[in-house]
Amino acid sequence: xxxxxxxxxxxxxxxxxxxxxxxxxxxxxxxxxxxxxxxxxxxxxxxxxxxxxxxxxxxxxxxxxxxxxxxxxxxxxxxxxxxxxxxxxxxxxxxxxxxxxxxxxxxxxxxxxxxxxxxxxxxxxxxxxxxxxxxxxxxxxxxxxxxxxxxxxxxxxxxxxxxxxxxxxxxxxxxxxxxxxxxxxxxxxxxxxxxxxxxxx
Numbered sequence: 001x002x003x004x005x006x007x008x009x010x011x012x013x014x015x016x017x018x019x020x021x022x023x024x025x026x027x028x029x030x031x032x033x034x035x036x037x038x039x040x041x042x043x044x045x046x047x048x049x050x051x052x053x054x055x056x057x058x059x060x061x062x063x064x065x066x067x068x069x070x071x072x073x074x075x076x077x078x079x080x081x082x083x084x085x086x087x088x089x090x091x092x093x094x095x096x097x098x099x100x101x102x103x104x105x106x107x108x109x110x111x112x113x114x115x116x117x118x119x120x121x122x123x124x125x126x127x128x129x130x131x132x133x134x135x136x137x138x139x140x141x142x143x144x145x146x147x148x149x150x151x152x153x154x155x156x157x158x159x160x161x162x163x164x165x166x167x168x169x170x171x172x173x174x175x176x177x178x179x180x181x182x183x184x185x186x187x188x189x190x191x192x193x194x195x196x197x198x199x200x201x
Contacts (some may be wrong), residue, residue, distance in 0.1 A: 005071075005141050008118045009078045010043050010138070015079075016040045023106055034098050038107050040114075041088050043079040044136075045102075050075035053155035060160055066134075066174045068156035068181070069146045071125075076144030079137045083108065092131045096189035115139065148180040157181065161188040 003011065006108075017039045027035035047059060051072040058066035071077035071089050080094040081088060089095050098105050112129035122130050123138035125145050146153050163169040165188060175181060 004116070005076050005078050005139070006042075006154050007079040007143075008120055008141065009080055009139055012038045012079060012118045015040050015117060016110050018109070019110045019114070020029060023110070036103055037084040037085050038095070038099065040080055040111065041083045043081055043088075043151045044060045045079070048077075053152045056156045057159035057163065060156070060172050060175050061163055061169055062084040063172055066172065067178070068160065068175075068197035069148055069150065069153045072144075073146055073150075073152045073156070074144050077140040078140060080111075080139050082111075091152060092136050154184075157184045158188075161185055165189060165192060 018041070020038050022037050032104075047064070049072070051059070051070070053068075053073065053174070055148065056065065056068060056070055056073055059070075060068065061078075081090065082092065083089065084095060084098055089098075095107065099107070108129065108131050111131075115129050116127065119142055120139040121142050122128060122132065123135040123140070123143075152193075160172075160175075161184070164171045165185075168191055176185060
């Protein structure tokens with residue numbers, strides 16, 4: 001039986017950290033007095049775990065996500081971040097700016113290898129680590145994306161539509177470029193314009 005996302009990511013973290021610890025010891029043997037201690041960690045942030053459709057809509061509205069068919073809705077996605085000298089970092093950019101080119105490239109190689117061993121996918125649902133992408137720390141199980149017509153996806157889009165069309169929230173332009181989203185929003189606006197305003201509804 002395949003591992004659930006939590007187990008797979010914990011295995012990835014353990015594997016990556018073992019390799020990074022080995023690299024750190026090798027640096028000391030080479031004469032580096034105090035090498036940077038690079039590790040990975042499984043995020044405990046609630047938004048990194050399973051999400052309701054409404055929570056996913058909030059992520060889209062906040063510009064932290066660009067989809068309503070996220071694997072987070074299926075409890076099949078987590079975030080695995082970099083840790084430097086005992087401190088959890090929130091991005092690859094933060095790590096890149098704080099360590100040497102050699103160390104950064106080593107981290108990327110180790111992360112990618114540990115991710116591959118657990119058959120984890122990136123935020124596009126594809127194999128391979130994307131350190132320079134908009135969501136590099138997102139890990140998900142293979143084939144875990146929901147269908148665009150899944151009830152959870154439709155609930156997410158409805159919550160987003162209400163927020164942006166009825167309540168004045170700012171639109172996520174990247175999200176709305178998706179074909180299935182555009183169709184949903186067009187239909188929502190048509191229904192809204194065809195429905196006469198009544199009372200406080």
